[in-house]
Amino acid sequence: MKRVLLIEDLPQVAQHLQQMLSREKEAELVAVESEGDAALVRVTTEKPDAVLIDALLSGKSTGFDIAKRVRAASPGTRIVMVTVPQRPIDPKPDQGIDAVFVLPGGANELATALAIGKRDVRLKGRMIVCFSPKGGSGKTTIAINLATILRRRGHSVALMDGVMQFGSLRHALQVPPATRSIVDLPTGQGMRTSLSEVLWEGPSGVAVLLGPPRPEEAELMAAPDVAMAMQLLAEDHDYVIVDAPSKLGEETLAMLDVADVILLDGLEARGRVPQQAAAVRALVAERRRLKGDRRPRERARPAAAPLERAPVNGAADRPIGVFDSGVGGLTVLRELRRQLPNESTIYLGDEARMPYGPREPAEVVGFTREAMRWFAQADCKLVVIACNTATSVALETVRDEFGVPTIGVIRPGAAAALTATARRAVGVLATVLTVRSGAYVRALRDLDPLVDVAQQACPKLVPLVEDGKAESPEALAAVREYVEPLLTEGGVVRPVVDTLLLGCTHYPLLRAAIEKVAGRDVRVVDSATTTALAVREVLASHRLTRDGGRAEHALFCTGSVERFRTIARAIFHEDPPDVRQTRLAT
CATH class of the missing domain: 3.40.50.300 (P-loop containing nucleotide triphosphate hydrolases)
Structure with a gap:
């Protein structure tokens, strides 16, 4: 029988863990404490075999502080940190963390963390x-x-x-x-x-x-x-x-x-x-x-797969199209190529008409239609609109008109932000038109109606990236102008949000500056990884996944080929394939 001390200050979490421990025949809960000093007294008097400590414990001492003190007071006691998915922790025995249990978790995970045998009652269904x-x-x-x-x-x-x-x-x-x-x-x-x-x-x-x-x-x-x-x-x-x-x-x-x-x-x-x-x-x-x-x-x-389509001969070998107003979508393309190495891709950057952010919605819808026609001529099997502005105002329209699987970046970005936030407090950095559309607010609250969302339009950032000035003092000053309002409340430097969502695919190229201004307590996320996951799933559902063969990649832009090539080289850390200039039919 393993004797367990629980240190947890949230009654609901403490109750949940007590319920789980009550079902373990090889575990006995000796006490529950909500404060560090009292818990340390218990360690001395009760001499538990294992201690469960809330990593997010509030008060004078953090969970990590208490873990170190328990280790010093009782070196042989097993210490398990309790955390949540948004705050991952690695076991560090030298710092008093032998194992980690992630809420809400299950009985088998808890038994493993406490190093007791597999529980007798096993999930059947x-x-x-x-x-x-x-x-x-x-x-x-x-x-x-x-x-x-x-x-x-x-x-x-x-x-x-x-x-x-x-x-x-x-x-x-x-x-x-x-x-x-x-x-x-x-x-x-x-x-x-x-x-x-x-x-x-x-x-x-x-x-x-x-x-x-x-x-x-x-x-x-x-x-x-x-x-x-x-x-x-x-x-x-x-x-x-x-x-x-x-x-x-x-x-x-x-x-x-x-x-x-x-x-x-x-x-x-x-x-x-x-x-x-x-x-x-x-x-x-x-x-x-x-x-x-x-x-x-x-x-x-x-539950039911409408429009379940059997692929025609060679359909899976057709390329994936990726569209953006400029070079920003290359950050999504990079992740696509990493997750789907067998897939061929065609990238189209409409640099000649960027930025899209200050334009009227009808104009952006028109540009997106032109791009979709261009991809149709290239026989693409799926199109990613890797432009948040175009996604916010044109995705639903072009998806209905062209009948090809089409994915935007806003909903995947919202999913990434909700995964990262611990306090349900998300700040969105985006273009003027994306902010005006309210697309991110809708997407975030569709997924979690209790999330708090603060938006910040950033009209200076896309031109800076397109001009190759992402690492310049000018870019850092612009980032500070847009990010700092999300880091102050009532004149005090205290983050209003705990997660910043980069609501434009150009902005990951400014990540270093954004993270520098935001500080260590604010997580910075973008939509690239979750968009690539979405592409993989859609391809599988349409039976369009390419299983092998040599992938081919092509880059097209409507603006300066040399400028595009320079930025692409910096993103991929290699010489890109030939960049060709094209024009979109009006």
Whole structure:
């Protein structure tokens, strides 16, 4: 039996960890402390075998300070730091960190961190989360039908209402009002033994765990509670089907984190479903990477695949088109080439008419249409609009008109920012037109309605990059002008945001200056990695992935070839392929 001391100052997190420890037959919780000095006294008096310490502990001493002091006081005690996906930590035994446990986590991960044997109770069922980014799409019906079909085939099935504020299953199944729900589950050691008492028998004998009967009771359910309920259901059932909310709040993210399968409900045709699946896949994959989760999972996929197309001969060998107003999109191209080394690419930079940011929306839509016609003539199998301004005002229009899978950079960028932020406080640096369009605010709040967003238009930055002045004092001064307003509150230097999203593909070329001004406490992210993940998923869903052969790359611009080549060389750290000049037909 391993005796464990818990040091945690947030009651909900402490309760979640106590619940998990209560289910471990080889672990005994000796005490819970919320403050460092009292905890150190406990280490001396209780002599625990292991200590769980909140890395984000507030007060006079941080979690890291306490870990060092515990190590000094009791060298043989195992120290496990508890953190969140947005704040990854590496084990450092010399600094008092033997292992790391990432919330909400699972019992097996906790047992591994505490170095105790595998728990006797093992997950039995597969957890399938039904998710749609848009309400009213039939997601709840799909969840009910899937659960019913699996039950009729002889499997034990649990159906869970993940929509805490407005329980969809309660209404759809016409459940009596007084029926017990997830809020009736006790906490602590009684949670597991009481689960069967709150399950309602639904169609064909499906066990249903209902959401709260009243919207205000949703506040009683925290993300760790939801994840714990799913894992408990999985111990006693072959399948757990979860009807998830349409908004990517903390509870939904917790469901996606522990899911074995994410079933994405399809909306319209014309390639939207694969792109939505790719965005969800990118977000979940990045969260799991930050958590160090290497368990194999099935990818997010459409519940039904509209426009499922068999490729024509040689279709997969066609190139991917990448479009930007200038050289900024080369940062996305670089990541595409890194993640998809077998894919051929054609890049088009409309330098002759950059910057797009100060222009009117109709003008940018027209330019984007011209680029799409150009890519159609080049027989591209997919097009990435690697320009935030064009994505914000033209993506939906050209996607409908040209019928080729087309991906923008705003939604993947929003997913990257929400993965990075710890306080749900995101600052967006973008062009004037992107800020005016509100596209990033919509994308961020579609994924997480509680996120705080501050936008900053940066009209000077794109011309500086295009002129090759990204590392100049002039560029640093401009960055300071735009970033510093996001770092002060009430005249005090205190970051209003904890994450800066580079909402223009030119801005990664200014990353050094931006990070210098922002400081170490603010994370700087862009959309390149998540956009490349989205491209990979869309290609797979359309059966257009190129499996082998020699990839070919071509660069075109409408402006100065020499200037374009110079910047491309700096981005790729090698001589680029021949840069050719072209013109776009009006």
